[in-house]
Structures are given as C-alpha cells and as structure tokens.
Amino acid sequence: MLQLIIATVLFLVMMFGIGFILNMLLKTTWFPIYLFIVVLIPLGIWAPWDNNATASIENFAHYTIVDYVPVLGALVGAYVSGWAIRALRKGGYKMF
16 A cells, blocks of 8 residues: 555656656646657556457456556646646746
8 A cells, every 4th residue: 555655656746747847848738648648548558458368358457446546646747747837837937
C-alpha cells in the first residue's frame, strides 16, 4: 500500500514537472494531457499485450487497481500543470 501511494505521488509530480516545462516551451496549455492520452495510454496498453490470449478481454483482466491508480495520478499531474500555466497567464506572467 505504501508503494502505491509513493508511486502515485511520484507520477503526479513527475507529470506536473514535465507538463509545466512543455507548456512553457511550446506556449500551450493542455498539450501534456493530449500527449498523455495519445501516446502514453496506448503505449501502456500495447507494451504488456499478449498475442497468445484468445480474447482481448483476457489482456485487460491482468490489470488491477494498482495499475490504474498511478496512471490516474499522472493524468491529474498533467491537468494540474495546465491549470497552473493558465493561472499564471491570467495573473499577468508573460513568460508562461
């Protein structure tokens, strides 16, 4: 349980930092969320995929709540980075 909490917080902070830097460099607000949905989620599904399974449902049955919680933490981190950039821009900071 402790490892799950640490992993979730780690992914949240890591995705916030990466998203914040991407938002500053590319002058976008929600790019990290789009990147997360388009690249990371399909990669997370494709990587452990077993072609020998008879049905696609068998592949998804291997995932548990322990697999989903850190992913949701990373998605929250991507959202918070976009929200932080938007708040800084509304606050008058031009460099963000």
